Amino acid sequence: MTQSFSEDHTTDRYEAEPLTGELDLEDRRALRRVAGLSTELTDVTEVEYRALRLERVVLVGVWTEGTAEMADNSLRELALLAETAGSEVLEGLTQRRSRPDPATYIGSGKAEELRDVVISTGADTVICDGELAPGQLRHLEEIVKVKVIDRTALILDIFAQHAKSREGKAQVELAQLNYLLPRLRGWGGNLSRQVGGRAAGGVGIGGRGPGETKIELDRRRIRTRMAKLRRQIAEMSKARTTSRGERRRNEVPAVAIAGYTNAGKSSLLNRLTGAGVLVENALFATLDPTVRRAETPSGRAYTLADTVGFVRHLPHQLVEAFRSTLEEVTDAGLVLHVVDASDPDPEAQLAAVREVFREIGADRLPELVVINKADAADDLTLARLQRREPNSVVVSAKTGAGIDGLRAAIEERLPGLEREMRVLLPYGRGDLVTRVHERGEVLEQEHVAAGTVLRARVPVDLVDELETFEDLARTH
Template identity: 65%
Template sequence: MTQIDDGATHPDAAEPDSTGRSDEGGDRVIDRILGRASALDAGGVSHDEASQLDVLDRSALTRVSGLSTELEDVTEVEYRQLRLEQVVLAGLYGQGRSAHAETSLRELAALAETAGSTVLDGVLQKRDKPDPGTYLGSGKARELRDIVEAVGADTVVVDTELAPSQRRGLEDVVKVKVIDRVALILDIFAQHAKSREGKAQVELAQLEYLLPRLRGWGESMSRQAGGRVAGGEGIGSRGPGETKIELDRRRIRTRMSRLRKQIRAMAPARETKRADRTRHSIPSVAIVGYTNAGKSSLLNRLTDAGVMVQNQLFATLDPTVRRAETDEGRVYTLTDTVGFVRNLPHQLVEAFRSTLEEAAGADLVVHIVDGSHPDPGGQISAVREVLADASAAELPELLVFNKADAAEPAALAGLLLDHPGSLAVSAQTGAGLDELRAAIARMLPAMAHELTVLVPFDRGELVSRVYDRGTVLDERFLPEGTLLQARVDEALAAELEPYLQPDMYAGGGTAPQPEDDGERSTTQEDEG
């Protein structure tokens, strides 16, 4: 790629609108990055030429407001907020992994946009191992610096987890803040957590990430507190003192300890709710899937839950549990869990154990996959890997390809063929939802007890509980009370035991009709 004059018109330059802004989308930026990487691989463009970006492309990009990068008081989790206003992406890929690099880079761009930034440009380098000093290597790091200066970026986002020394080394070259993939995901989680437990879990994960990375995050960190400045203590406190880093580490560890205690204290309430559902034998269905696969949209379609739906990654963090019913009237719960992503930071896998517990404790896992995504197989593998970490890999799984309306028909047909028993649905149009409801009903665990009972009229609350917690197959009104044939859980069966009528429906017969005294027997079919 050669540099062009400022007054030249480039065929690929984005057309500015009336405000002078470009309408160039994120996909086009990614395509340009990938195109440059392909040219370098082919040997058709030198590194020096590749570093000369299109002048008009640069000037067409606009600034947006974002998050702060200032290092503040470590007593607040916002001590290291990320000013992800205008970012440049950077990544590596090995031999024969260009397709994987493309998918990963597009996902990184989506993550950055979810955090509130604009992706300007980036670099991909083909090398087998990351450089231990700057991740990219000195030459590519200098090329990245030139790109950052040219487009006016204030943050570089690297598509991996960087060692502290790599981050510092790359920052020394590019002269702007360097954020790795883990920090980016943690920042998104911090924005989206709503519940008290969710916020505490995110803060704990952020502190675990920050602790080994304190060195070099601010010039004030190199100061020592000793003598008169040792906390203002005066006599008895003089001496070499502690470095600012040591003080901050101690305060962070103290805060982490408190957060762990708080999270443990919140666990009993969550376990009580789960135990209550288990005691009543209400089946639990967990909706899992890659982030932005459409899980919340499907939950709203199935239950009218009113869960927030956004076209963003990680729009849902806190588990949402809603009541649902099969066509036969059997009650079960649907839980919308946090979305998964490739290389989910281990800090978050541990911190969000609560949402993973909802999946691990379910009777059925409904695994939602974006059928229109270019790499659905990679999404499936990433989700199943996290489920295995949560001891949920052996649970019954219903694989559902969402966004069928946006998927290529041939590709969608191939996915259904490769995964027998899977379904294709569209939360947008409603297509396939009836089949999904029927499949969930078929895969729910069978009720433990089918019985016939004659419940006295003064025990109407028992009849109500049978309707709420079981499946009523037949109902008749007799002079002595309400005759029910139903499937119920073990606990409710024990309550109904005094009213058992084992011979009423024996041999497939019907219940005896009362004498003609003006009373009328009814069945559910009559009522229908």
């Protein structure tokens, strides 16, 4: 029988454990229930690559290191992912092991116990908190007798539901096919049988059976489709590159909003620009990048790009597929790294996002940490995050608190304003006055008889044009 732990079961013993060393015998023997995961959602969706509805699910994770609290947080995040996919979470279980079992992920004995939990709850799907090898999925499925999917397949399904643009849909489909290709197998046995014949090397009449032929055909179709999708994405990314090149020519600084999924990035974009972007309390509500124009308090224009949210253990296929979307981050002059201060483990969010930054080559960009949801976070957490991240601003996109301070911080860190100048521009050079306002930061402006006196910070390429007017300003 599965041994369950009540909600008041102390976690002090787990938290005091070293990250390595002998595992407690009781921990290794028991599937430990994670409290507070059950949901009552009725919305359902078609998932993965088989037409089975993901409705009633049991979650299972392998806890290999860290504290019990960290393991529970990971499973709670998996529950949120499952809810976002439209499922009802019935039970959450963790298994304490030094490493996942290579055959069944949790071990054959625990897989039998998991089967009992599936029967008692009436679940139709098991979701594992990790990326499973094709063999692990198949063996676990054979034991529990219901559909088994892993964290990667779940995230891919959510992305498939939320992608709206042509490019977003193509990127998700490419990632799904990339995930599916090594996992093709003959479900139901009859598709993978072999029959004999001289045509198959003397092993019986007829050569290979239809199942194996069908799998090979499926693989060929998938590879052909993947090649076509890669060509389409390359074409679509050209248009994005052109628009970015246009912004660069106009010297409009680019700021990217990045961060953990559901950290409040779209809400922040709306606060800073009034963009009216969809805001939803769900994981991965934003998949397609939104670029909007914004202005600093002094009137300097810049672009603000909202990007797809990151998550712990973001599937590598998605990082690859969304590389063109994430270019909005790599091409930015400043990254607003948004973190949810009300999350149980905001430090883990920061670490997960920075790991993706490293993967896409954005880890050297100037970063301003935006500690969001201050209205829902406790003061101790906010103080701890500010000590950890001295280059940070505390805001609440929901209430608007701290937004003015964030605007000032963005203005201070915007790249490209290399030189402060004081010039006198004749009234006949209104074009230069306009360009200084559009591309620089005007600190003082005064109208005199000879023209307009400006004190401003300007980009390098404007310095040469304005230098001839510096001498005129000295006489006024």
